[in-house]
Amino acid sequence: MQDSQVVDLNVGGRHLTTSLSTLTKYPKSKLAGMFSGRHPVAKDKDGRCFIDVDGDVFVHILNFLRFGKMPPPERASEVNEYAEYFGLQELKAPVLEDFEQVLYEIWKKKLPDYQSIWDCVKRKLDTISTSYFYIGTTSSNCEHIGITETVFPCNYITIDLDFGPNPSMLFNLLAVDLKRRNIFTDSCLRVCPVCGRKAAMGFSIGR
Structure with missing residues (x-):
């Protein structure tokens, strides 16, 4: 398969189209291995490559591979699971960091006296x-x-x-x-x- 090849995907019932070079951007990942040509890829009845995961989450994987775009905070946990599954360590670490920061801000709002407590701990x-x-x-x-x-x-x-x-x-x-x-x-x-x-x-x- 050539890197410029267009790949039609059926991801959990959602139809997506991308390039082979996008799917194999990180050669050591499990996702790249799936489309390396070394292994058969499952196809649906219309010939699309089938990936049995949630397409609404997977689209954030594609956006990261295409543009380096991080997922929105409310999707961070789910995308992190997919990053682990597909072996995309390049995505996993920043997702964890962003998700932790989101939780941190939520917790701080629920504890308005936290800053004074933290100042005490620092001393x-x-x-x-x-x-x-x-x-x-x-x-x-x-x-x-x-x-x-x-x-x-x-x-x-x-x-x-x-x-x-x-x-x-x-x-x-x-x-x-x-x-x-x-x-x-x-x-x-x-x-x-x-x-x-x-x-x-x-x-x-x-x-």
Whole structure:
């Protein structure tokens, strides 16, 4: 097959037309392998190449291959799944980053006091003496699993605010901001098997 060849597609029932060079733009991808000529391609009754995925999502794959255009935020998660399936790592990484930013902005709107909390955490980061530390709210200390400000005074950041039994949104925001400082989530919110209260989230400086 020549790169200039026009390819008619039936993608989950949606009819699309593109060029072979677009489909094989990234030679190492699974999508390029499908149209490399080395493997038979399924055809529908009208001779179109059939791809058994959602055509409304796949069109964003084509737009990326054609123009480098990223999908809209509301489609980012779905397109990321397709990027993984078709082996398009060039698309996958920026989609994840954009999607995370969209969620970050949504979370921030739901926690109007977040900026002051983040400023507090930044100040307290200077007191951390190890490469691993915990962040917890004043209500999250729990002696049953041994994570308390008293037990770990040198690597425990207390947020003087009570977010009730589900502070996960706050910790998600902190995880995004800390990652920008080369600090990564190491353990999820721990739940005490005795009292059922949230304890803390662990973070590691660097990887």
